[in-house]
Amino acid sequence: MAAQAQPPSLLNIHLKLLGFSLRSITPFPNCPSVFNLNGKQISRVEVLGVVTSRDHKPGRFLRFTLDDGTDSITCVLWLNHLTSSFFATRQPATLRVISDLSKSFADDLRLGKVARVRGRVSIFRGDLQVTVSDVVIETDPNAETLHRLDCISLARRCYFR
């Protein structure tokens, strides 16, 4: 397998990062969807934090911030799957399901909730933001602790080696 022979790429992995680490990444020149973390190419992250603000535009998007204690991360959850031309290449039926799911995510993302978010990193108006792919509302307070430990462990073992 080609993948086994090469050093594992992090490009398609959802890196578990704390807010302050996420702040440190820089976009690759001419490739705005790929970022540099300690010389490694990354594009996707998983972050976990308390929802501290939300800006809801029904039918368009929900912009919210997650605070994990180290920094606040801006996240955007698109809600325009059925109307935007951006999703024109997607299957309409799948989009319908995704649209419904996104609406339910938006409903779940209340202020003060602890959310686990996976998504792509992007730059919007010079600011770093995470384009949300999926959201899990964590109800177990231990999930936060475990996430922080995971972030530290992965940073030591993998991201910053």
Next chain:
Amino acid sequence: MQGVKFLTVSDLLHYGYSHTGSSTPGPPLISDQPPQPPSAPSTSNPNRDLEPLPQLDYPAILVGTLRLPTLTLKCSLWKCLQFSDDSVTVCCDIVGFDPRAIGKKINVLTWNFIISDHLSGGILEIVKWDLSDSSHGLSRCSSLIVDSFPLVSNLIECVPKTSNAKSYRIHGIIEAVSPVSIIPCSVEESSSNQSINLRGFQVRIMTCECKLCRYEESVRVLFEATDSHSFTAPVFVYFCGPAWCWHPVLTKLIGNVVTISGLKKKLILMEKQEPFLMLVTADNTILHLPRLLKKRTVACGSHEGTVKNVYMQGMVVELDEEVWLLLTNQSLMPSHGLRIGAVISIRNAHFVVPQFSWAKFIVLGACVNTSIIVKSFSPLKTRCLIVSQSQSQLENFIEVLGFSTRLWYFQNEGLVQMFARSHLHSSVFRARHGVLMEFVKHESCCTATEPYPGNLKLVVPISSFIHHCENFGIKALLPSDNILPVSCVGKYYQRSKRKVFRSEDLGIILVGLLKISPSSGKLQLVDMTDSIDVVIPDLPSFWDHNSIFEVIDYFLIVEGMHELDLPELSSDDSSLPRSIFQPQGFPSPRKSNLKIFVYFHLRNTTCRNRPIYPPIASEDELNDTKSGKFHLIYITRRVRPTCHSMKLERSVFAEAIVMPWYLFLAGQDGSTHQDKVLIDCTVGNHADHSSSKRQKIDCASTLSGTCFKDNFCRCGDQSCLRTSFSHEIPCSATIQGVNNFIFTSSGTLYRIKANEKFKVCKGRAKRFFLAFASECDLKYQIGGVYLMKHHKEGRLCNIKNVSLKVVTIPITPGTYLRRLSFSSEDLTTDTSLHNSSLCNEVFMKDQVLAVASGSSISDIHLHVSSSLTGLFESDIKELRNGKNVSDATLGRFSLSLGMNTRMNANLEDNSGLLGHSHIFPARKFTSLCGDIIAVHSFDQGSSDMCSSRADYGDHGQYGFCDRTKNFCIHVSVANQTVKIFGFVNQYLFPTGFGPGINATFHQILDLRPRVPSTLMLTSESSIVINSIRAVDETQISDGNLKRFRCRVVAVYVLVLEKSNRNCDDLNSNMQSRPLSVDIPLACFILDDGSCSWCCWANAERAATLLRLKEYQLSGCEASGYKRRLVGVPNTTRASTMHHLERILEKHDRITVKSCRSVFDPFDQDFTVTAGSGRALIGLDDDFDLVASVIFNACINTFWTVVTEVMDSNAVNLLKEHLEDMQMPMPCMENLWAREVLSVNHATEAREMLQNNL
């Protein structure tokens, strides 16, 4: 005692059955210890049917006298206590023994009576008793009363005689009691010198040398001063003459403090040792015992355990807690009460912990010091132990072995003894010196800590080996429900699983004869007990069927499926010692779905019966081989006639082509020798060893001229002979005969010119059929070159009408047919074991066991000049490819590398004979070499297969039997998978056939292009195994397991099927409910933050990852699917499973394929196909549900997934699956999910902190 019946021994004998009786009604009290029946007998243990002794249905008492042993009673032990009443005397044993009961009338209140023909009626086991004369005062509370027992008088309480001779007294602890032995001696009597046998036994007593003991204090004083004694000085007392009958008493008193007075000192001379001072009993010897017996701790080895089983006529006793007692010492003869279920106490045994690789247990070795006492009688209806006194050669031999070695030699006399003697190092043998000597000089005769012979391996009967392998194999295959299924013609089939074990891991040596099974036609290793299929790559065409081979280095291959009818295995069943000593019957019934075979090279075996069968070549064989002319024939294929029955006893044919070559061997100058290796009795291909004696080519060339004249000139026109041969190639031949006798001969190879009319024989066909009497004889390899001897009167050389289409030559046991191989002088060995890189490509990373090894294995090996070997090879190549048509193609790829295709015109010509006229009118036959990925049989009558059959036409016309089976073989050839179908007799498949091998299929029907990628086995086909893959299972078992905490990112492939299982109880717990949807295969992309994998899963594990067992389906709710669930009860509605059941009810099967990204949960698009082949589109509600299920799987927290790395075979299967689905293989590591567990955040976090992240 009202209502209690008084019985006599005659009454017990009259009952005629073993029973238990008691004076009190109710369940019998078996002993004064709690009864300990053997713990939970295993399912395979024949003792599982053990019943308790039947109880007399009325209260009863036996009254009789307890007596010391006599020689008059019929008992093989001669040392049993006796119980007699007025009528009869029987052997007895007693718990709670008190010496004062001897000679007294006792009331037996509870007893077992075991009937035995070997004894005088039976044995009475006295469990509870009291003295009839209660006034005698056997109360146990009275201490410091010392009783005295004169040893020689029959009257216990008579006054001992006084003697003038100096007598001695000892006070000490009885440590050991020897068995009773007989010393022949002559006693001078007044009348005449008479030779009598002196019966006696020795007792080792640890005595005290304190002042009290040295001076003549009263016996009572000695017993009173318990604290002043120090029992450290060993003293041997010989109880001889009339005192011998006290043996059972002294045995029961081991560990007790006694005083013996009236002893005499004697100087004993034993062998050539120094004279030894010993105390001997005399007429006035008295045994003094305190009434309250106090046992001291015995320093020597002591063990107490329950008898679980008795094997080998009582020589091996299995106790609980994996303790094995060896009672090979014939003089020891334990009590009859040593029955299954009894609790016994063993004193002074040797504790040996053998370091066998295959089992862990303790061996208790009994020697002359050892005493065995029954502490509690068995409540079970088991036979009493009768040890035969006759000692065979083998038993004598066993006696000289160390204990750990001794355990394994209870097999047939002769072979075993010889084998053992040749195998064991001299250090394990111990000289024997007789009971007297060994008892006194115990340390030197029998070391307590014997050296363990490190090279010791286990030889077991084949039946035991098979039984062990079945248990071993089944355990290894047990988790096989968790293996990748194989998909074929739209259905999923369970895949059989193979495990390969090395002999060193098993630690067992196999010994047996090599025979071909008359029932299966397969080569087997056979002993008296059973047989096991074997694969021997270097098996010559002929071998001595009487040779006993010792196979040390081998591979054991076990193959089975999870559908195996698995018995409930307990740890008991898999115990190797038990399976050896408790054979399952000869031969044991095999587990039908478990295939077991052994792979080894004959050259690595050792022939162990050379002294019996000396390695000489038979006269006939020498005459046949050492000189003469030989035809060279090339075997092209096997042909089976139309089968009318399943019997193997029908003729089979091999098509052969006569090559334009002759071999002449000049026997008179060829040297015959016994290969040096034979001195070591080693068998093998000795081509290498014979090089030193190889004839020089020059010499051979000279010789060949003479031979040429002598042999060919007379046969034909002399003038044209030389011109008829295009080549004369001098050579030397190494011939391996029967009995592995190697001899060499010089000779010449002649090649006839092309289109030459010259004939050596009167008439000869170019192509003919060898007719074998049965399938068993057909061991000749397709593509092999063989020698047939030229005989003027021979069938091959006298075919009158060569125009006859079909020529058959019957092969009888006397027919000379030998496999030929070549090498040039430059070569020393044949290394072309497996030269096809194609054949190895899949199994490259694993160890490959070569099976069909081309030219390396032969009966006759020719060494020819290197420049001329090419000529011969090109002739063979021409024969092979003579009828080749253009290379076969398979889809876009050429298969020319792996396949040879030819139109079988000749078969049509010859088919009249074989009953195949008009069978294959326009079909192509092909040879194919590839790696077998999977083999499965089709369900009979399955609709899928019916359609397939329709494509192939009526299979009846191909000449198949009705009782054949439907098989489909998935073969990887040149990076693609082809399927070979067949409705064939199982005998077609050689031993070892199965997944993980590389094989060549000869004469298979090419159904392409009509049916893509498909070929077909016919009754004409034959399969040759090239190699068997051997994965080191020890690595797989644990080392390759990986454990991740990860999340599902995407679902790459998902197959859902309607389940046949019904779950009526919809309100039952979702977690415990069986899956109502089958998931034969699913592929998840998992991500743990540092890496991502393709994780393949099925069944429960796939369902867990899909979150199908959870009530809430956020995706389903969100998609609005719930709108359609009005009227469905809430609990049911909530379950995703229920929705899936509903849509599978409609579609039977749903296949979901990812057609977009696999790295982003919400960037997935899908192609969903129903079982009918119809694609579900976005407008369909069912599509919504399936999409929801997949998205729902991705919106999760963590799973802990235990995975194993997939072997090359499994990866190939996946490739095949995905090719069928027209999907690429993802560029990630493939793992197979063994276990999926939910994650507890707190626990995980704590562990991370404890492990310092």
